[in-house]
Amino acid sequence: MKPGHGEILLAEGDVEVPEQEQELIEAFRRELDAGMWAAVPTATPGGRREAELVKRFDEVPRDAERVIFFPRAAGGAQPAIG
Amino acid sequence: MGLALGTAAVVLVVLLWELARPTLKRTLARLHPLWQEYRRGRAPAGYDPGRERRAEQRARALLRSCVSERDWAMYRDLGFLRVWGGLGDHGRGSGAAYAYLIYPHKPIVAYMPQTGELLNEYCVAFPDHTKPYGSSRLPDSDDVLAKWMALTADERRLVGEANMHLPGRQVDPDRVRRDIVRLCRWEQQTAREPIPPSGRGASNGWDPDNITAA
Numbered sequence: 001m002k003p004g005h006g007e008i009l010l011a012e013g014d015v016e017v018p019e020q021e022q023e024l025i026e027a028f029r030r031e032l033d034a035g036m037w038a039a040v041p042t043a044t045p046g047g048r049r050e051a052e053l054v055k056r057f058d059e060v061p062r063d064a065e066r067v068i069f070f071p072r073a074a075g076g077a078q079p080a081i082g
Numbered sequence: 083m084g085l086a087l088g089t090a091a092v093v094l095v096v097l098l099w100e101l102a103r104p105t106l107k108r109t110l111a112r113l114h115p116l117w118q119e120y121r122r123g124r125a126p127a128g129y130d131p132g133r134e135r136r137a138e139q140r141a142r143a144l145l146r147s148c149v150s151e152r153d154w155a156m157y158r159d160l161g162f163l164r165v166w167g168g169l170g171d172h173g174r175g176s177g178a179a180y181a182y183l184i185y186p187h188k189p190i191v192a193y194m195p196q197t198g199e200l201l202n203e204y205c206v207a208f209p210d211h212t213k214p215y216g217s218s219r220l221p222d223s224d225d226v227l228a229k230w231m232a233l234t235a236d237e238r239r240l241v242g243e244a245n246m247h248l249p250g251r252q253v254d255p256d257r258v259r260r261d262i263v264r265l266c267r268w269e270q271q272t273a274r275e276p277i278p279p280s281g282r283g284a285s286n287g288w289d290p291d292n293i294t295a296a
Binding site for chain 1 (some may be wrong): 218224
């Protein structure tokens with residue numbers, strides 16, 4: 001997620017292919033080093049949608065379709081407008 | 083001898099400088115506007131409504147792909163998301179003792195679904211300090227998604243990061259109460275009839291589904 005842009009595709013690949021997995025790991029580390037949070041959207045067997053925060057690449061479920069990076073939370077929302 | 087040569091060298095340099103100075107000044111004056119133009123071209127533009135609308139469109143598509151159809155319809159129709167609290171004895175779900183309302187770029191409001199009583203405001207933001215287009219502010223729907231992900235993934239952590247205030251500090255409590263009533267009506271209505279694929283927007287008349295790229 002980026003201000004002024006929205007979603008940006010950072011990397012894509014198959015974790016079963018070692019070179020592609022390495023690229024995904026590097027992209028993952030780069031984002032976390034930049035201070036982003038990483039979340040994996042999930043669905044429970046009952047159909048409920050949730051998210052899972054991950055801090056290491058090996059915490060990402062192998063069957064995850066995507067990892068979403070977003071700026072870390074900071075207390076103090078901007079003053080309400082309108 | 084050495085002193086004479088040194089003095090001559092200094093005089094020569096000064097003379098050359100004096101001769102070259104007007105040419106250098108003219109050249110710099112000519113290059114200045116070109117340099118300004120180059121910098122303007124490289125620098126990110128200021129606020130661009132078209133870019134912001136496209137960003138919001140992408141953000142809405144991402145939000146829709148993450149939350150349930152019902153939650154998406156709630157956000158589309160009402161302009162906010164309700165997330166059940168998960169820290170109570172009842173667990174997360176419709177029987178939860180409390181819930182949150184997530185508004186874009188406003189504090190998260192906790193309330194009691196059974197009574198409608200407002201509990202707290204959790205002021206939290208997700209600023210991108212790299213400011214890619216001069217602003218650290220995510221598109222509205224990205225802000226909602228960030229809050230939704232953080233709340234559903236680790237509610238305790240998000241609540242811990244947020245600044246907690248009594249209701250009414252930033253969000254008008256009357257508006258929140260009205261939104262809770264709207265939510266109840268919406269739930270009754272959508273329980274009777276299937277959720278339409280597209281609905282009218284929030285109370286301000288804004289139709290979120292009709293955003294078009296500029």
